[in-house]
Amino acid sequence: MAPHDNDFDKDAGSGSASQEKFVFPRWTNWLREASAVAALGGLVYAVVLVTGVFSPENSAIGYAPEQPVPYSHALHAGVMGIDCRYCHTSVETAAKANIPPTATCMNCHKTVRTESPKLELVRRSAETGEAIPWIKVHDLPDFVYFNHAGHIQSGVGCVSCHGRVDRMEVVEQVKPLTMGWCLECHRDPEPNLRPREFVTDMEWVPAEDPVELGKRLRAEHGIAPSTDCTTCHR
Ligand code: HEC
Ligand code: HEC
Ligand code: HEC
Ligand code: HEC
Ligand code: HEC
Numbered sequence: 001m002a003p004h005d006n007d008f009d010k011d012a013g014s015g016s017a018s019q020e021k022f023v024f025p026r027w028t029n030w031l032r033e034a035s036a037v038a039a040l041g042g043l044v045y046a047v048v049l050v051t052g053v054f055s056p057e058n059s060a061i062g063y064a065p066e067q068p069v070p071y072s073h074a075l076h077a078g079v080m081g082i083d084c085r086y087c088h089t090s091v092e093t094a095a096k097a098n099i100p101p102t103a104t105c106m107n108c109h110k111t112v113r114t115e116s117p118k119l120e121l122v123r124r125s126a127e128t129g130e131a132i133p134w135i136k137v138h139d140l141p142d143f144v145y146f147n148h149a150g151h152i153q154s155g156v157g158c159v160s161c162h163g164r165v166d167r168m169e170v171v172e173q174v175k176p177l178t179m180g181w182c183l184e185c186h187r188d189p190e191p192n193l194r195p196r197e198f199v200t201d202m203e204w205v206p207a208e209d210p211v212e213l214g215k216r217l218r219a220e221h222g223i224a225p226s227t228d229c230t231t232c233h234r
Contacts, residue, residue, distance in 0.1 A: 073169075157192075
């Protein structure tokens with residue numbers, strides 16, 4: 001029995017070992033089966049890890065890496081009220097929302113806070129032409145196709161997928177970005193539709209019955225999000 005015990009421990013990996021150990025003495029016949037299942041589980045887990053499906057960037061709510069420059073959305077987009085599209089200029093027209101080049105920052109910072117040590121890297125980047133190494137926060141696996149323009153044109157606001165960015169000192173992922181999350185909205189988009197002119201407005205609330213508004217906007221723009229696999233996996 002002892003050797004089996006060892007084998008089992010190895011195969012079970014990080015599984016619920018304590019429970020299996022407890023059951024083990026009386027259920028020796030199940031042992032091989034259990035080990036096989038555990039080994040298979042380990043294999044699937046490894047495949048999943050390699051494909052990056054569970055990497056923290058795409059499933060971890062709360063992921064908020066420290067950025068090379070302490071740039072604050074709460075200050076710039078919140079207090080100062082700069083529209084998202086002043087910096088993320090491609091968000092309405094392209095699949096990717098661009099991160100602004102240093103030149104956009106320098107529109108103001110060549111005259112604002114020119115001595116601030118917090119802007120040291122921004123000034124250096126402007127001088128050398130070397131981009132600021134911003135760290136990506138939201139990151140879908142490569143086998144998923146996503147397109148900002150399609151969503152923004154349909155009247156889905158930034159806040160539906162990114163939360164109150166205008167209150168964030170450091171950008172944080174607030175939605176799971178899992179397939180289930182995408183599909184939930186594709187099956188029932190109406191609660192997330194708003195008139196297009198408010199897509200970047202973080203405080204917009206419907207002035208009329210939201211259920212009626214969702215229905216009306218959906219019909220007006222012929223919105224019918226697809227749940228076909230090939231929409232997101234091409
Ligand atoms: C003055 C320029 C500026 C404005 C205005 C701005 N952003 Fe940003 N945004 C940035 C920069 C720079 C980054 C990269 C650094 C960071 O993540 O904080 C960024 C990052 C982001 C990210 C994370 C990107 C990633 O890596 O996943 C999101 C989401 C985002 N912005 C949404 C918004 C929204 C929504 C608004 C409007 C409410 C907005 N931004 C307004 C400059 C801006
Ligand atoms: C429309 C003008 C404008 C733009 C564009 C702008 N900023 Fe600012 N930023 C300001 C102002 C004004 C302040 C200072 C607010 C205050 O007095 O506290 C500031 C403050 C800052 C600070 C804090 C400085 C300190 O000493 O506390 C940082 C860091 C910063 N900005 C980074 C950036 C980066 C990075 C970008 C480009 C992605 C950017 N800003 C774009 C106007 C701007
Ligand atoms: C339907 C959900 C959804 C909406 C609406 C949305 N985003 Fe995103 N955003 C995402 C996802 C998902 C990613 C990650 C994309 C990837 O990794 O390929 C992302 C990534 C980003 C990035 C990083 C660059 C990139 O494209 O990967 C920025 C910046 C950003 N969004 C800004 C915005 C702004 C600004 C708005 C509103 C004008 C907005 N987003 C609306 C889901 C959304
Ligand atoms: C909050 C609602 C919402 C969420 C969340 C959402 N979508 Fe969508 N999606 C829509 C709507 C609305 C449309 C537009 C359908 C139309 O034009 O008929 C759309 C369209 C699309 C399209 C086709 C349009 C194009 O530009 O090619 C793709 C691809 C897509 N979504 C991928 C995704 C993926 C991947 C995710 C998750 C990471 C996601 N969506 C999350 C609402 C959403
Ligand atoms: C609206 C967009 C969307 C549609 C439609 C969609 N997927 Fe996905 N799928 C995703 C996203 C996003 C992920 C990544 C999930 C993550 O990183 O957690 C994913 C991941 C997967 C994975 C990897 C394993 C997993 O479950 O995370 C498989 C397999 C998969 N999808 C198959 C399918 C099949 C089969 C269909 C059709 C029945 C389909 N998908 C339809 C968005 C979609």
